Amino acid sequence: MSLFKFQSYDLVVCGAGPAGLMAACTFARQTGGARRVLLLDKKAPWKEPIFCAEAVSENRLGKLWPIDRSWVRGRISGIYFTSPSHYRAEFYSKNCGLILDRSGFHHALADGCAEAGVECCFDALVKSLSRNGDGSWDICVKGPDGAPVSVTAKTVIDATGPGARITRGIECLEGIESGDTDLEPAVFAVAEGIEHSAEHIELFFGSEFQDGYGWIFPRDGVEVNIGFVLGKSALPGTSLREKLKSFIAERYPQAKIKAIYGGMIACGQSQRPMALCGLFKAGDAASCVNPISRSGIVESMLCGKIVAQSVAEWLDAGTPDARQKVEREVLDHWMKELGNAHLQIARAKPGFNAIKDSQFDRAAKSLSKLPREKQTLFRIFFAVLWACPSLIWKMRSFLK
Ligand SMILES: Cc1cc2nc3c(=O)[nH]c(=O)nc-3n(C[C@H](O)[C@H](O)[C@H](O)COP(=O)(O)OP(=O)(O)OC[C@H]3O[C@@H](n4cnc5c(N)ncnc54)[C@H](O)[C@@H]3O)c2cc1C
Known part of the structure; x- marks a missing residue:
């Protein structure tokens, strides 16, 4: 028996993370069963471990998918910014x-x-893609028994996460976004024995994070997710695992580390094409993570939704010119929704990275003296600017 129901599809989505799942679902709902769609992943998307601190804005997620308590570990009501x-x-x-x-x-x-x-x-591990003479795509997959299987698609969404290996070296995709804009390393441990507030996330700033930041995210009141992301300029040869262990040992000597995981985050916004020749990029494969907060779950879902709507338009378009227009417009659509904001944040990032430890300390110290209700995000932002006046010029992209 064949691995797939059909030999050819209107759309094959490669990767079933938030971007691919949202894209496949949006496309199927929009086309109401009139188009064939296949979603491939090398593993079940619910298979642990998932390399993530799992924090999202409730408001932004709720606009994309109805929230169900069965998959919510907990609610967050605040952020500690620690200098x-x-x-x-x-x-x-x-x-x-x-x-x-x-x-x-x-x-x-x-x-x-x-x-x-x-x-x-x-x-189904996607091994390679190749374009046929009629413009369709061949997707070569390694199935559960290890044997290669091929399937054909009019369009493909690459939602395989950062680095986007499956589209490398394909001539007609030259110049397409490749999910490697400002690729930054991140590492975290699931640990117990760390005193924390179950309704706060805690973010740590300072030069030890080499242009990134550290975090503690609560999990179930007992366990926490503790880790950091380092900037792309992180010193080569830095062992993230060892650095994390000593960070935990110094601050929380009682902590018990249960497991350590790591991954890469594409933390910049490029303006390279998101679609060419009927192949579309979504999620981390399209570098759509927020460049400073490094959040990417909701961003990937939004990107997957936009891309899926464009694929439906592309399939309905009658001429090559009309299809190329759809391919150009998908980037415009993303930039309007979130990409332009990410571009501004990315431009401000070097200024943020230049803040000295003493300046973080000064800002946090003055804020910590205020009552909690006066510590608004606006005030926190301006306290940091005040402690570091040169930042005002560097952060002008936020202010105009
Ligand atoms: C350590 C860490 C902590 C993070 N914490 C947060 C956080 O707290 N909040 C937040 O919003 N974001 C966080 N992020 C970012 C967030 O996890 C990603 O932005 C998000 O998962 C991107 O979704 P995606 O669907 O684009 O890609 P992914 O989630 O990476 O999904 C890609 C899928 O493609 C599959 N795949 C890859 N290659 C192939 C192949 N060749 N064939 C078949 N399948 C393939 C993978 O198995 C995977 O299921 C974190 C990232 C890291 C690394």
């Missing part, structure tokens, strides 16, 4: 965020895909 000398500013806003159980969340999205008519195959 190198451990001064703490606190931003408080009741129920502003969620900590997801991403495994359960992915399961819900995958169920949504199946209900909408998406054929899901979660034991």
Whole structure:
């Protein structure tokens, strides 16, 4: 029996993370069963571990997918901003965020895909793509028994995450976004024995994070996710695992590390094409992570949704010119929704990275003296600017 129901599809989505799941589901719902769509991943999207701290804005996620308590670990009502000398500013806003159980969340999205008519195959490693003479795509997959299987598609969405290996070296895709804009390394541990607030995330700033930041995200009141992302300029040869272990040992000597995981985050916004020749990029494969917060779950879902709508338009377009127009417009659409904001943030990032430890300390110290209700995000932002006047010029992209 063949791995797939059909030999050819209107759309094959490669990668079933938030971007691919959202793209496949959006496309199937929009086309109402009139188009064949296949979703491929090398593993079941709910299979642990998932390399993520799992924090999202409740408001932004709720606009894309109905929130279900069964896949929410907890609610977040605040953020501690901690300076190198451990001064703490606190931003408080009741129920502003969620900590997801991403495994359960992915399961819900995958169920949504199946209900909408998406054929899901979660034991299929995409090995390579090639373009046929008639403009369709051949997708070569390694199935569960290790044997290669090929399937044909009019359009493909690459949602395979950062680095986007499957589209490398394909001539007609020269210049396409490749999910490697400002690729930054991140590492975290799931640990116990760390005193923390179950309704706050804590962010650590300072030069030890080499243009990135550290974090503690609560999980279930007992365990935490503790880790950091380093800037792309992080010293070569830095062992993230060792650095994380000593960070934890110094600050939380009682902590018990249960497991350590790592991954890469594409933290910049390029303006390279997101679609060429019927192949579309979505999520981390399109470098759509917020360049400073490094959040990418909701961003990938939004990107997947936009791309899926464009694929439906592309398939309905009658001429090559009309299709090329759709391919150009997908980037415009993304830039309007979120990309332009990310571009501004990315431009301000060097200024933010230039803040000295003493300046972080000064800002956090002055904020920590204010009552909690006066520590608004606006005030926190301006306290940092005040402590570091040269930043005002560097951060002008935020101010204009
Ligand atoms: C350590 C860390 C912490 C993070 N914390 C947060 C956070 O707290 N909040 C937040 O919003 N974002 C966070 N992010 C970012 C977030 O995880 C990503 O932006 C998001 O997962 C991107 O979704 P995606 O669908 O584009 O890609 P992914 O989630 O990477 O999904 C890609 C999928 O493609 C599959 N795949 C890859 N190659 C192939 C292949 N050849 N064939 C078949 N399948 C393939 C993979 O198995 C995977 O399921 C974090 C990232 C890291 C690394």
